[in-house]
Amino acid sequence: MDNLVSLRGVTKSYRRGKQNIEVLHGIDMDIAGGDFVALMGPSGSGKTTLLNLIGGLDGASAGSIEVAGTRIDRMDSGELARWRAANIGFVFQFYNLLPMLSAQKNVELPLLLTRLSGPDRRRNAAIALALVGLEDRAQHRPGELSGGQEQRVAIARAIVSDPKILVCDEPTGDLDRHTADEIMELLQQLNREHGKTIVMVTHDPKAAEFAHRQLHLDKGTLAGDGP
Amino acid sequence: MKFLPLVWAGLMRKKARTLLTLLSIIVAFLLFGMLDAVRVAFTVRDSLEGASRLVVSSKLSIIQPLPYADLAQIQRVPGVEQVAFANWFGGIYQDRKNFFANFAVSPNYLDMYPEFVLPEEQQQAFLKTRTAAIVGANLAKRYNFKVGDRIPLQATIFPHKNGDNTWTFDLVGIFRTREARDRNQEDQMIFRYDYFDEGRTFGQGTVGWYMVKVSDPGRAQEVAQTIDRLFANSADETKTQTEKQFNLDFVKQIGDIGLIVSSIMGAVFFTILLLTGNTMSQAVRERIPELAVLKTIGFSNRSVLWLVLGESLLLAAVGGSLGLLLAMAGAGALSAAFRGGAFAVGAQSWLTGLMIMTVLGVAVGLPPAWRAMRLRIVDALVER
Numbered sequence: 074m075d076n077l078v079s080l081r082g083v084t085k086s087y088r089r090g091k092q093n094i095e096v097l098h099g100i101d102m103d104i105a106g107g108d109f110v111a112l113m114g115p116s117g118s119g120k121t122t123l124l125n126l127i128g129g130l131d132g133a134s135a136g137s138i139e140v141a142g143t144r145i146d147r148m149d150s151g152e153l154a155r156w157r158a159a160n161i162g163f164v165f166q167f168y169n170l171l172p173m174l175s176a177q178k179n180v181e182l183p184l185l186l187t188r189l190s191g192p193d194r195r196r197n198a199a200i201a202l203a204l205v206g207l208e209d210r211a212q213h214r215p216g217e218l219s220g221g222q223e224q225r226v227a228i229a230r231a232i233v234s235d236p237k238i239l240v241c242d243e244p245t246g247d248l249d250r251h252t253a254d255e256i257m258e259l260l261q262q263l264n265r266e267h268g269k270t271i272v273m274v275t276h277d278p279k280a281a282e283f284a285h286r287q288l289h290l291d292k293g294t295l296a297g298d299g300p
Numbered sequence: 301m302k303f304l305p306l307v308w309a310g311l312m313r314k315k316a317r318t319l320l321t322l323l324s325i326i327v328a329f330l331l332f333g334m335l336d337a338v339r340v341a342f343t344v345r346d347s348l349e350g351a352s353r354l355v356v357s358s359k360l361s362i363i364q365p366l367p368y369a370d371l372a373q374i375q376r377v378p379g380v381e382q383v384a385f386a387n388w389f390g391g392i393y394q395d396r397k398n399f400f401a402n403f404a405v406s407p408n409y410l411d412m413y414p415e416f417v418l419p420e421e422q423q424q425a426f427l428k429t430r431t432a433a434i435v436g437a438n439l440a441k442r443y444n445f446k447v448g449d450r451i452p453l454q455a456t457i458f459p460h461k462n463g464d465n466t467w468t469f470d471l472v473g474i475f476r477t478r479e480a481r482d483r484n485q486e487d488q489m490i491f492r493y494d495y496f497d498e499g500r501t502f503g504q505g506t507v508g509w510y511m512v513k514v515s516d517p518g519r520a521q522e523v524a525q526t527i528d529r530l531f532a533n534s535a536d537e538t539k540t541q542t543e544k545q546f547n548l549d550f551v552k553q554i555g556d557i558g559l560i561v562s563s564i565m566g567a568v569f570f571t572i573l574l575l576t577g578n579t580m581s582q583a584v585r586e587r588i589p590e591l592a593v594l595k596t597i598g599f600s601n602r603s604v605l606w607l608v609l610g611e612s613l614l615l616a617a618v619g620g621s622l623g624l625l626l627a628m629a630g631a632g633a634l635s636a637a638f639r640g641g642a643f644a645v646g647a648q649s650w651l652t653g654l655m656i657m658t659v660l661g662v663a664v665g666l667p668p669a670w671r672a673m674r675l676r677i678v679d680a681l682v683e684r
Contacts (some may be wrong), residue, residue: 114562151601
């Protein structure tokens with residue numbers, strides 16, 4: 074398979090006061106299209122930072138990041154915003170839905186940035202909600218849904234604009250075991266049946282088992298591939 | 301337009317807070333609309349006709365009469381085309397609360413005011429009938445006066461010679477003004493000076509003020525100075541002013557309405573600015589992770605700025621418009637209660653109101669919008 078994501082010599086450092094703290098040290102990494110990768114490692118190892126770089130939420134201090142043939146490390150913030158809208162779907166630990174909007178309206182949000190008409194946006198959002206099994210909850214607000222249902226809405230929002238990559242940051246971190254497994258099965262289904270490339274940060278070894286491979290980060294360095 | 305539900309959702313996140321903020325904006329604009337209506341009602345407008353009219357009154361005070369004999373001398377001043385005169389009567393119709401301007405005038409008084417429209421036969425009736433009176437259309441409407449009615453006025457200054465305090469006038473005409481903006485002129489009653497002068501117990505042979513029409517408005521100042529020189533060092537010195545200046549001086553007796561209105565509104569809007577600004581900042585602070593999510597899924601910095609700015613502009617526009625609509629109703633009620641048609645929230649007030657709404661919306665929305673625009677996604681997401 075061709076590489077969809079390629080990182081070469083990526084470092085990331087932050088300034089904290091007068092101190093320069095390097096979080097990632099020269100990461101080299103490739104992720105093929107259609108892959109399902111779990112990034113694991115202890116807290117502070119740089120997992121979320123690496124995920125943010127791949128998702129175009131943050132810029133690298135050095136090195137190159139190429140996603141789907143595009144050097145995203147050379148983009149400015151406006152270009153990155155447009156690129157994210159077209160190529161990346163995000164799933165967060167705490168779902169991050171807008172509480173005042175219904176599930177349907179939350180899912181429609183990424184489509185507001187497209188040229189789709191109102192009826193088309195509603196139709197696509199309904200399809201995405203059906204895909205995650207929540208068509209009957211379309212008019213419910215996040216506060217009226219369970220944690221698992223909220224995460225399904227978040228996944229529907231992530232896939233509604235048909236991105237190539239899903240970037241998931243601890244998607245099961247706030248869920249019980251049973252619901253977590255359901256969410257992981259859904260992600261696995263999206264990977265297997267819809268060809269979505271998934272990069273997922275998790276602390277949960279059970280969740281990581283759903284991935285094709287596990288990458289371990291330790292103190293900002295890739296420690297190696299797991300099974 | 302497709303972002304409007306998102307803007308609306310932002311405002312509706314805390315309904316009570318938004319409602320209270322909206323109410324404060326409504327009240328501020330209601331106050332602005334009402335006060336501006338008062339300011340406009342007291343604004344002395346320039347008019348083509350007014351530019352060629354001078355008012356000659358006593359140098360001592362407007363209530364000090366001038367001799368009728370001055371008329372012939374004023375008429376002889378070069379540049380004077382016509383001279384009319386009038387005397388304040390101050391009569392009361394039925395009840396003290398029924399106040400309206402009423403005064404005795406010379407037969408040619410209406411010739412000085414081409415902006416008043418009175419049918420020819422009614423003009424003739426005014427000239428032929430000694431007890432004749434005419435009223436403005438607003439006044440006629442308010443008291444249901446009709447041509448042919450006999451109108452009794454109770455004298456407050458000038459009792460009748462016959463010992464009765466009641467003067468009775470025959471209504472022979474109802475006049476209108478050509479321009480809608482002059483409608484407040486339709487709240488007066490005028491009647492014949494000769495009837496008044498003959499019947500009053502004192503002050504015969506004097507008039508309250510002279511109205512002078514000049515042939516060349518450009519020479520009005522020069523004519524005014526000539527008239528005042530004519531009576532200088534006499535027992536009845538005069539003060540001659542353009543009609544506009546005379547009206548301005550009259551209004552100034554109440555106070556500088558414009559300054560009073562501006563001062564009150566300045567204080568009101570400064571307070572609203574602080575209150576609404578604080579509310580908007582707080583509302584945005586609470587939503588930082590949500591704004592970060594919008595940026596994450598592809599909303600640009602500029603889109604987020606406009607979303608937040610859109611909320612404050614929408615709030616100011618809805619609150620301001622409702623406030624001005626209420627002010628329109630309030631001004632209508634005020635006009636009905638006092639002087640019909642004088643108070644109105646006009647196009648100029650709306651235009652100024654729209655400008656204030658925009659400035660208010662931008663001023664209170666820009667700081668939080670700017671902050672939202674500059675949010676770093678990765679920092680904002682962890683503020684959850």
